[in-house]
Amino acid sequence: xxxxxxxxxxxxxxxxxxxxxxxxxxRTEIPRVHTAPDGQEKVILLKEExxxxxxxxxxxxxxxxxxxxxxxxxxxxxxxIDVSIVSLANPWLDFLTPDEAVKAARDLNLDIQQYxxxxxxxxxxxxxxxxxxxxxxxxxxxxxxxxxxxxxxxVLEAIEQIKSLxxxxxxxxxxxxVGKGLDDEAMEPIWKALADSGLVVFVHPHYGVEGAFGEQxxxxxxxxxxxxxxETTIAIARLILYGVLDRYPTLRLLLAHSAGALPALSSRxxxxxxxxxxxxxxxxxxxxxxLGQMWYDAVTYGPEELALTExxxxxxxxxxxxxxxxxxxxxxxxxxxxxxxxxxDHPFFPPLDGEGTRWKSxxxxxxxxxxxxxxxGTERSKVMGRNAVELFGIEL
Amino acid sequence: xxxxxxxxxxxxxxxxxxxxxxxxxxRTEIPRVHTAPDGQEKVILLKEExxxxxxxxxxxxxxxxxxxxxxxxxxxxxxxIDVSIVSLANPWLDFLTPDEAVKAARDLNLDIQQYxxxxxxxxxxxxxxxxxxxxxxxxxxxxxxxxxxxxxxxVLEAIEQIKSLxxxxxxxxxxxxVGKGLDDEAMEPIWKALADSGLVVFVHPHYGVEGAFGEQxxxxxxxxxxxxxxETTIAIARLILYGVLDRYPTLRLLLAHSAGALPALSSRxxxxxxxxxxxxxxxxxxxxxxLGQMWYDAVTYGPEELALTExxxxxxxxxxxxxxxxxxxxxxxxxxxxxxxxxxDHPFFPPLDGEGTRWKSxxxxxxxxxxxxxxxGTERSKVMGRNAVELFGIEL
Numbered sequence: 001x002x003x004x005x006x007x008x009x010x011x012x013x014x015x016x017x018x019x020x021x022x023x024x025x026x027r028t029e030i031p032r033v034h035t036a037p038d039g040q041e042k043v044i045l046l047k048e049e050x051x052x053x054x055x056x057x058x059x060x061x062x063x064x065x066x067x068x069x070x071x072x073x074x075x076x077x078x079x080x081i082d083v084s085i086v087s088l089a090n091p092w093l094d095f096l097t098p099d100e101a102v103k104a105a106r107d108l109n110l111d112i113q114q115y116x117x118x119x120x121x122x123x124x125x126x127x128x129x130x131x132x133x134x135x136x137x138x139x140x141x142x143x144x145x146x147x148x149x150x151x152x153x154x155v156l157e158a159i160e161q162i163k164s165l166x167x168x169x170x171x172x173x174x175x176x177x178v179g180k181g182l183d184d185e186a187m188e189p190i191w192k193a194l195a196d197s198g199l200v201v202f203v204h205p206h207y208g209v210e211g212a213f214g215e216q217x218x219x220x221x222x223x224x225x226x227x228x229x230x231e232t233t234i235a236i237a238r239l240i241l242y243g244v245l246d247r248y249p250t251l252r253l254l255l256a257h258s259a260g261a262l263p264a265l266s267s268r269x270x271x272x273x274x275x276x277x278x279x280x281x282x283x284x285x286x287x288x289x290x291l292g293q294m295w296y297d298a299v300t301y302g303p304e305e306l307a308l309t310e311x312x313x314x315x316x317x318x319x320x321x322x323x324x325x326x327x328x329x330x331x332x333x334x335x336x337x338x339x340x341x342x343x344x345d346h347p348f349f350p351p352l353d354g355e356g357t358r359w360k361s362x363x364x365x366x367x368x369x370x371x372x373x374x375x376x377g378t379e380r381s382k383v384m385g386r387n388a389v390e391l392f393g394i395e396l
Numbered sequence: 397x398x399x400x401x402x403x404x405x406x407x408x409x410x411x412x413x414x415x416x417x418x419x420x421x422x423r424t425e426i427p428r429v430h431t432a433p434d435g436q437e438k439v440i441l442l443k444e445e446x447x448x449x450x451x452x453x454x455x456x457x458x459x460x461x462x463x464x465x466x467x468x469x470x471x472x473x474x475x476x477i478d479v480s481i482v483s484l485a486n487p488w489l490d491f492l493t494p495d496e497a498v499k500a501a502r503d504l505n506l507d508i509q510q511y512x513x514x515x516x517x518x519x520x521x522x523x524x525x526x527x528x529x530x531x532x533x534x535x536x537x538x539x540x541x542x543x544x545x546x547x548x549x550x551v552l553e554a555i556e557q558i559k560s561l562x563x564x565x566x567x568x569x570x571x572x573x574v575g576k577g578l579d580d581e582a583m584e585p586i587w588k589a590l591a592d593s594g595l596v597v598f599v600h601p602h603y604g605v606e607g608a609f610g611e612q613x614x615x616x617x618x619x620x621x622x623x624x625x626x627e628t629t630i631a632i633a634r635l636i637l638y639g640v641l642d643r644y645p646t647l648r649l650l651l652a653h654s655a656g657a658l659p660a661l662s663s664r665x666x667x668x669x670x671x672x673x674x675x676x677x678x679x680x681x682x683x684x685x686x687l688g689q690m691w692y693d694a695v696t697y698g699p700e701e702l703a704l705t706e707x708x709x710x711x712x713x714x715x716x717x718x719x720x721x722x723x724x725x726x727x728x729x730x731x732x733x734x735x736x737x738x739x740x741d742h743p744f745f746p747p748l749d750g751e752g753t754r755w756k757s758x759x760x761x762x763x764x765x766x767x768x769x770x771x772x773g774t775e776r777s778k779v780m781g782r783n784a785v786e787l788f789g790i791e792l
Contacts, residue, residue, distance in 0.1 A: 181610045209605045212630050214577045218637050219674030225665040226633060229657070230626050234608050237622060241614050257664070261625070264660035267698025268653070269621040271760055275745050278615030288698075302663025302684075304707040311700040349671050364667055 007385035009394070010081045011202075012256060012297045012343025014089035016043075016066040017111045023096075023104065031091050033062060045091065046208070048223045060220075065347035069115055069138075075346055076137070079362050082385065083394060086112065087141035087172035089348075090206035094147060094174060101145035102154045109161055109168060112140040116167035136395055141172040141202050144190075148179030152189050159193045169392040170200030170254070175207065175235035182235050183242035195248040200295070200391060204256040205231035229260025236262055237269060240290045246283060252391070254295040258305070258340070263312040266291055270319070285320055292316025292336075295391065297343035298383055301364045303371030310336040310372065337379045341388045342369065403781035405790070406477045407598075408652060408693045408739025410485035412439075412462040413507045419492075419500065427487050429458060441487065442604070444619045456616075461743035465511055465534075471742055472533070475758050478781065479790060482508065483537035483568035485744075486602035490543060490570060497541035498550045505557055505564060508536040512563035532791055537568040537598050540586075544575035548585050555589045565788040566596030566650070571603065571631035578631050579638035591644040596691070596787060600652040601627035625656025632658055632690075633665060641689050642680045648787070650691040650737070654701070659708040662687055666715075681716055688712025688732075691787065693739035694779055697760045699767030706732040706768065733775045737784045738765065 016024070024033040024043065030050055033043050036058055043066075044050055044059035065071045066089070076084055088108060093101040116138035142162035144155050155178075162168045171194070177187045182203075194201055208227020232255060245251065255262070270287040273279050283290075291312050300306040313336030342365065349361035369375075369383050389396065412420070420429040420439065426446055429439050438455035439462075440446055445455045461467045462485070472480055484504060489497040512534035538558035540551050551574075558564045567590070573583045578599075590597055604623020628651060641647065651658070666683040669675050679686075687708050696702040709732030738761065745757035765771075765779050785792065 183610055183612045209626065210607055212605055212627070214579055214634055216579045216634065216638055217674055218634070219672040221637065221665065221668045221672050221675050222630065222633060225661060225668035226626075226630055226657075229661055229664065230605065230622075231608070233657075234618065234622055237618060238610055238612065238614070241617065242612055261622075261629075261657035261660055264657055264701050264704060265621060265625055267696060267701050267760070267764070268625065269617065271697040271745065271757055272617045272621035275748060275757065276615040276617050277748060278613055279617050280748065300663060301667040304704060304711060305660050305663050307707075308660060308700060308704045311703075315700060349667065352671060352673060352676065361667055361671065364663070368663070 005080065006381040007083075007389070007396075008079075008081045008342060009385040009388035010076070010084040010344050010346070011254065011341045011388050012299055013072070013084045013086050013346045014066075014348070015072070015086050015112070015115070016062070016089055017108060017115065018067050019104075019107055019111060020088065021062075021067060027095070031095060034058065045206070046220065046223050048213070048220060060348075065350075069119060072346070073119070073137070075359075078357050079344070079359070081344070083137055083139065083388070085139045085141065085169065085388065085392060086115070087202055087204070088112070088143050090174060090204060092143060092172065092174055092206075093145060094176065094206070096145075096147055098145065098147055098150040098154070101147045101150060102158070105143045105145040105158050106161060109142040109158070109165060112142060113165040113167055116140050138167065139392060139394065140168045141170040141200070142168040144171050144173065146173060146176070146178055150178055152186065155190050156193050159190075159197055159199070162199065163197055170202055170252075172202045172204060175203065175205055175231055181238055182244070183238040187244075188247075191244055191248045191251060195251040198252070200252045200254050202254045202256065203232060203235065205229070205235075205260070207231055229257050232256055232260040233262045233265065236294075240287065241273075241279060241282065243283065245290045245293050246285075249293060251293075252295065253293075254297065254341070254391075256297060256299070258296045258298065258300045258309045259291075259294070263291065263309050266312055286322055287319075288312065289316050289319040289321075292339070295339045295341065298340050298369055299343045299345055299365055300368055301361075303368045303373070306340070306368045307372045309340060310334055312336070313339045332374055334375060334379055337375065337382050338387055340383045341391070342366075342384050401476065402777040403479075403785070403792075404475075404477045404738060405479045405481070405781040405784035406472070406740050406742070407481050407650065407737045407784050408695055409468070409480045409482050409742045410462075410744070411468070411482050411508070411511070412458070412485055413504060413511065414463050415500075415503060415507060416484065417458075417463060423491070427491060430454065441602070442616065442619050444609070444616055456744075461746075465515060468742075469515070469533070471755075474753050475740070475755070477740070479533055479535065479784070481535045481537065481565065481784065481788060482511070483598055483600070484508070484539050486570065486600060488539060488568065488570055488602075489541060490572065490602070492541075492543055494541065494543055494546040494550070497543045497546060498554070501539045501541040501554050502557060505538045505554070505561060508538065509561040509563055512536050534563065535788060535790065536564045537566040537596070538564040540567050540569065542569065542572070542574055546574055548582065551586050552589050555586075555593055555595070558595065559593055566598055566648075568598045568600060571599065571601055571627055577634055578640070579634040583640075584643075587640055587644045587647060591647040594648070596648045596650050598650045598652065599628065599631065601625070601631075601656070603627055625653050628652055628656040629658045629661065636683065636686045637669075637675060637678070639679065641686045645689060647689075648691065649689075650693065650787075652693060652695070654692045654694065654696045654705045654736075655687075655690070659687065659705050662708055682718055683715075684708065685712050685715040688735070691735045691737065694736050694765055695739045695741055695761055696764055697757075699764045699769070702736070702764045703768045703770075705736060706730055708732070709735045728770055730771060730775055733771065733778050734783055736779045737787070738762075738780050
């Protein structure tokens with residue numbers, strides 16, 4: 001690798017540890033892992049995947065890239081990724097009973113700590129120039145037993161466990177909380193503990209939206225390209241409207257897929273709030289202010305979209321309080337870049353035809369960072385890795 | 397008015413003609429108009445409005461601003477709007493039987509033609525400097541009887557009727573087509589007729605998304621700020637994936653609320669398409685190309701969001717065909733401004749406290765146009781009115 005390149009940290013990269021694969025293989029309903037007639041194991045996560053035709057039928061191929069650490073490192077080396085912060089992929093523990101989820105979270109957190117902290121298990125094969133401590137190429141988000149009916153104390157115990165694990169620096173979380181979403185009184189002690197912990201909370205979608213995609217067969221496109229970002233957008237809008245960021249301003253939320261459609265609809269949300277008698281006096285600030293309190297991955301696939309994320313974060317402090325403010329004017333200052341971090345969504349979106357060794361989906365996101373108009377080299381290097389080093393406290 | 401200001405044309409402004417109000421008053425189910433205990437007539441359009449408390453209960457106040465032309469002109473004069481292109485507000489004719497819808501469309505198209513063409517009915521009170529022909533301050537989108545079970549020939553007859561009406565320059569359309577959405581074989585002859593007609597098709601949401609907004613009372617905020625744009629985004633993504641813009645490249649679609657989340661998710665859509673075996677070979681161009689084939693209102697409420705709409709249209713021609721292209725680099729050239737047009741969404745989003753005479757929601761959208769970084773005065777004047785003059789063939 002060229003020594004002049006930027007440190008590259010992947011904040012959005014998933015695994016299914018072997019124990020999790022076993023949980024999914026045992027299931028007969030979605031989500032599940034099954035062996036297709038051709039002998040290929042496939043994971044069915046979405047209802048849309050339970051039918052279909054030809055190569056697209058019955059889910060997506062699932063193989064060692066989901067659980068084999070050597071495959072993750074190989075992917076990282078191919079793309080020049082120095083450090084990955086891995087997280088359990090959706091649907092996490094959502095399908096388990098409370099007791100099962102509590103046990104599974106505890107075991108998976110130990111698994112993922114071992115996955116990260118014992119690398120390399122043999123003589124170093126690391127090709128990173130930035131990691132003299134080669135044990136520091138892998139970090140993780142832990143899992144919480146967030147299922148309906150779980151005792152709050154069990155969730156708080158999981159947070160305590162995670163705080164004790166050297167390589168687990170955050171938690172991954174879906175949008176349902178303990179069943180009613182992230183705008184639920186039952187989540188309050190959990191938000192408080194997470195805010196106090198300093199852990200990064202990676203909010204990620206799984207369920208999409210219901211009954212909106214019609215009768216034509218569009219494969220996974222609409223569920224993944226629209227359902228996922230819509231789910232995240234709704235969940236975070238609800239969280240903000242419930243006052244969670246007013247009460248816990250130190251909460252560190254990292255939003256998957258650059259928060260979906262939240263940046264593009266944040267001024268519309270602001271306007272709808274001030275025009276609605278039910279909501280207009282509820283929040284301490286203009287809705288747009290809260291976008292500056294959160295972090296975003298750079299998984300947008302295009303530079304114009306990524307630029308929007310940066311601009312809505314950059315303008316956020318103009319909207320402190322509820323006074324009228326002049327529109328933000330772009331003067332070539334980009335404070336929002338401090339809140340955005342490269343991600344790949346590995347091992348999802350592999351090349352369809354296996355062409356080359358680099359993944360198109362990864363290059364799209366690298367090109368997006370390279371293509372944002374106006375950013376300096378320093379700003380791009382923050383997004384590529386320096387921001388993650390700071391946020392997760394990564395020791396290089 | 398200052399003579400140096402730009403011509404201002406409002407392409408997104410709604411009416412409920414008296415005959416439509418009567419249809420809504422007769423109904424006992426949503427959508428309906430009823431008289432609240434305080435004597436105020438209210439319209440209930442969304443399920444979220446059928447409950448609620450206090451001033452927010454049982455819908456939104458509906459009054460002469462919905463049907464009285466003098467009120468529309470007064471609103472236009474207050475905000476310096478020279479020309480309005482009015483459209484029937486949602487939910488249009490969706491709740492009628494085919495026979496009822498055919499008759500209602502025919503009558504409403506005559507009503508709206510009269511509404512526009514007979515102004516001023518008495519001595520001119522126009523304050524516009526741009527309309528020596530004062531009969532040309534109002535134009536319209538007509539209505540089509542797009543309901544399940546309607547005969548295609550009846551829809552085509554409505555298109556013929558509209559073509560014969562001097563002040564009706566387009567049609568307003570929801571996202572359900574004749575029941576199954578805009579990606580429906582039954583829509584093909586209708587798309588063909590609309591493409592051949594040169595009429596502008598204003599696509600507007602009404603239904604939002606189902607079951608996603610949780611248990612907290614957030615008034616109308618989530619349904620309007622998120623459900624509406626999500627519905628439009630899904631509808632147009634489905635239309636593109638069905639190949640409608642490949643088959644009818646001359647179709648002139650104008651997308652409400654700047655196409656919702658479509659600009660922000662267009663690169664994600666592109667990436668999901670090329671990674672999906674079901675869809676990857678279906679379209680003639682990269683998904684992003686099609687964004688350059690459509691028109692957008694400027695109803696974004698913020699300059700950064702509006703800039704994104706312009707940028708994704710500006711970059712569209714880079715994505716002709718399916719070759720790899722370098723990321724679009726912003727060089728201060730803004731061809732996308734030709735496709736964006738000012739709108740107000742009047743008479744929705746009135747000031748809550750009646751303060752002042754100008755509407756905050758209108759000023760937010762004017763400020764958005766004024767605040768986009770990089771646009772010249774010429775570019776802003778296109779968005780404010782010149783584009784609409786050209787697209788709708790308005791004679792000044």
